[in-house]
Amino acid sequence: MRVPLKIILLMAALSCAWPCAGAAPVGFTSAHETVAIQADGSARVRSELSWKERDSGSLLLPFNYTAAENLRVTQGEKGAVVAARLEQVEGMTYLRVAAARRAATVAAEFIVPRYLDWNKAGPGEYGYYRWKSVYRNNMRRPIDSVTLEIVLPPGFIAAGFGRSVPSPAAEEALPPYWVKNVDGASHLFMKAGDLALGRACSLEYSFVRRGRSPWLPLAAALAALLWLFFCRDLIFIK
Amino acid sequence: MVTPAEAPRSESGLHLDDFSLAKAPARKQSASDRWLKYLGVPAAALALIALLLMPTPAGLTLCGQKALALFIMALILWVAEPVPNYVASLLLMVMLVTMGVWEERKVLGVLGLDVIWLNVTAFVLSSVLVKTNLAKRLALQMAVKFGRKAMPVLLAFVALQLGLAALVPATAARSVMTLPIIMIVAAVYGSTVKNPNNFGKNLALLNIQGINIFSSGFLTGSTCNIMAVAFILRMTAHKVYYSEWLLGALPVVTGAMLLSWWLGPRLFFRLAPEQERPSVPGGMETLTAELGKMGAVTRAEWHGALIFGLVLLLWVTDRYHKALFGFEISPVMAALIGCVIALCPRIGLLKWNDADIPWHLLIFSTGAYAGGLALSETGAAQWLVDAVFDLFSIKPGISFWALYCIVMAVSMFSHIVFTSKTIRTIILIPMIIAIANRLGFNPVALALPAAFTLSWVVTLPISGKPNVLFYGTNQYSICDHLVSGLAVCAMGTALLILAGFTLYRAMGIVPY
Numbered sequence: 001m002r003v004p005l006k007i008i009l010l011m012a013a014l015s016c017a018w019p020c021a022g023a024a025p026v027g028f029t030s031a032h033e034t035v036a037i038q039a040d041g042s043a044r045v046r047s048e049l050s051w052k053e054r055d056s057g058s059l060l061l062p063f064n065y066t067a068a069e070n071l072r073v074t075q076g077e078k079g080a081v082v083a084a085r086l087e088q089v090e091g092m093t094y095l096r097v098a099a100a101r102r103a104a105t106v107a108a109e110f111i112v113p114r115y116l117d118w119n120k121a122g123p124g125e126y127g128y129y130r131w132k133s134v135y136r137n138n139m140r141r142p143i144d145s146v147t148l149e150i151v152l153p154p155g156f157i158a159a160g161f162g163r164s165v166p167s168p169a170a171e172e173a174l175p176p177y178w179v180k181n182v183d184g185a186s187h188l189f190m191k192a193g194d195l196a197l198g199r200a201c202s203l204e205y206s207f208v209r210r211g212r213s214p215w216l217p218l219a220a221a222l223a224a225l226l227w228l229f230f231c232r233d234l235i236f237i238k
Numbered sequence: 239m240v241t242p243a244e245a246p247r248s249e250s251g252l253h254l255d256d257f258s259l260a261k262a263p264a265r266k267q268s269a270s271d272r273w274l275k276y277l278g279v280p281a282a283a284l285a286l287i288a289l290l291l292m293p294t295p296a297g298l299t300l301c302g303q304k305a306l307a308l309f310i311m312a313l314i315l316w317v318a319e320p321v322p323n324y325v326a327s328l329l330l331m332v333m334l335v336t337m338g339v340w341e342e343r344k345v346l347g348v349l350g351l352d353v354i355w356l357n358v359t360a361f362v363l364s365s366v367l368v369k370t371n372l373a374k375r376l377a378l379q380m381a382v383k384f385g386r387k388a389m390p391v392l393l394a395f396v397a398l399q400l401g402l403a404a405l406v407p408a409t410a411a412r413s414v415m416t417l418p419i420i421m422i423v424a425a426v427y428g429s430t431v432k433n434p435n436n437f438g439k440n441l442a443l444l445n446i447q448g449i450n451i452f453s454s455g456f457l458t459g460s461t462c463n464i465m466a467v468a469f470i471l472r473m474t475a476h477k478v479y480y481s482e483w484l485l486g487a488l489p490v491v492t493g494a495m496l497l498s499w500w501l502g503p504r505l506f507f508r509l510a511p512e513q514e515r516p517s518v519p520g521g522m523e524t525l526t527a528e529l530g531k532m533g534a535v536t537r538a539e540w541h542g543a544l545i546f547g548l549v550l551l552l553w554v555t556d557r558y559h560k561a562l563f564g565f566e567i568s569p570v571m572a573a574l575i576g577c578v579i580a581l582c583p584r585i586g587l588l589k590w591n592d593a594d595i596p597w598h599l600l601i602f603s604t605g606a607y608a609g610g611l612a613l614s615e616t617g618a619a620q621w622l623v624d625a626v627f628d629l630f631s632i633k634p635g636i637s638f639w640a641l642y643c644i645v646m647a648v649s650m651f652s653h654i655v656f657t658s659k660t661i662r663t664i665i666l667i668p669m670i671i672a673i674a675n676r677l678g679f680n681p682v683a684l685a686l687p688a689a690f691t692l693s694w695v696v697t698l699p700i701s702g703k704p705n706v707l708f709y710g711t712n713q714y715s716i717c718d719h720l721v722s723g724l725a726v727c728a729m730g731t732a733l734l735i736l737a738g739f740t741l742y743r744a745m746g747i748v749p750y
Binding site for chain 2: 175220227
């Protein structure tokens, strides 16, 4: 994927003029972001980041949304709550977390009020709604592995996938996305490796309201009955 | 120079008209065929309704579910043939688009895929061999040498395909080379496009099996073999050598082909007494006389051989193209070069009207590939394989041999839902290695024998490129193909299991 020049320049400037001496560089091993889209278009987001080693000081985590409500950040396996706030640096939003040095993970949970714009999403042809989810690494260190999980709004089911970044490596390679329908909810997954500075992984997907139109089954049944009646000569040919 | 148009009409019944594929032929219907036809539409409708109305399974999108429902519906229509197969394919294409499963541009774009172009070019090149009488000469020579009885001539083709597989890796090339010869030999035994019989059925299906299955006998026989070996090396650090592959796979494929040769005409498509010997008036003497009458090889035949030889040379030297030309000429481009020469005025041999291209077959193939590709792209094919493995509840504690049998069966029969051997390799081999690792078995013991099954794509016309080409000969129905393919795959699975207990143990591939 081509990264806009502006973003590269911004990231380069950002890495040179890092705002806080305490915000030590961190090499992230994995990121897992779960976005559960709600019926009103908001989304409950849980963003987890893991690392092997880091220096002391607070963390500046990637934050890919314009606003967040009910922000709650925990660290470690026991889930101890830590202080966190959104911060603007060079026009970009970060999540500043006062995570302890020993912790190997932090998890931020928050609500994004307007994640999905229903009017823009659809419904389009075949009643499909289409949306795109993005995870951008606006840190100055790469993330080894990123998993993006999108939980569709209640009452909807995944129809299919569109473009993805990264795209399947070759024409006949397996795609980096998949679906799991668990407990009546459709979970879409997207995996990307080695997400460098300014890079993003994204997934376009379509979804549709649950429930089946009766017309096609009815038409198929009718066609079968008509065939059985009008083509009965097939088995009575002598 | 004697042109094909000037060639005298043979008294033996081997007219060039008998080999025309361009017009969709009608088959004679038996009582069971008519029942199949009658019940085909309700069966297809029932399958469609059931699959559309079932709850969407855990790992499938709605488009995947629809793709699966439509593919199964089309499969029933192709097998039962209540409507011509090209109508079923067109219906499938329309439904893929109107039900929002696959984009219109993608569905229509299938007609431009390399596999379809390969078909077009293959039929043009086959026309060269037929129109110049070169195919007739080769077929007559084969019939005169081996053709006093049906079984030896069928065996001769098995041997021919084995020899070609060792020399020519491209299955399409082997198909194009042998297709016209097969058609003429079939005609010698009374099986023409208009009136096919069981000899033609056996001959065509045996050659399809030979072309595909013998690719599995040699590590270099197919790209998917090389990919599988690369997966095994990367994920298990076990290097599979050419000799190891040859020793492990060739006995199994040869055994399966011999079984198929033996059982086909005796069990599945029994030869009537009149089909056991050449049915041309005058028998072998007529054929010998016919060959004698052809005289020395004509200029047209040399010309045709030269064009075909050039294409063949490009096919078999593909790995050296980059060194020689700085770029690689794909099999389709090589065939297109041959077509350009063959159709070019003055230097060529054919006029467009001479090119015998069965468009009904290409439309059928396009729809079938569209269905298959939609299955792959929506993830339905992968989901099916996962579901089959899940069905067997593979859990820790399962015995190695139970798992070995399951893996062999799933690998062997999974080609029914995949149109691409590459995709199947990408999905199956890493999955099998992961399962073996999870259960604490040597992954090579399962992955390598499973890799031996990757080229066994013999069940449906869309399972492999040769299958589509041969389907155009009208020697057999999709139902015949399915029956014979399933039988040979069952034999192959049994042989692989037998080899697991014996040969692979001796070779150290599987544990004692």
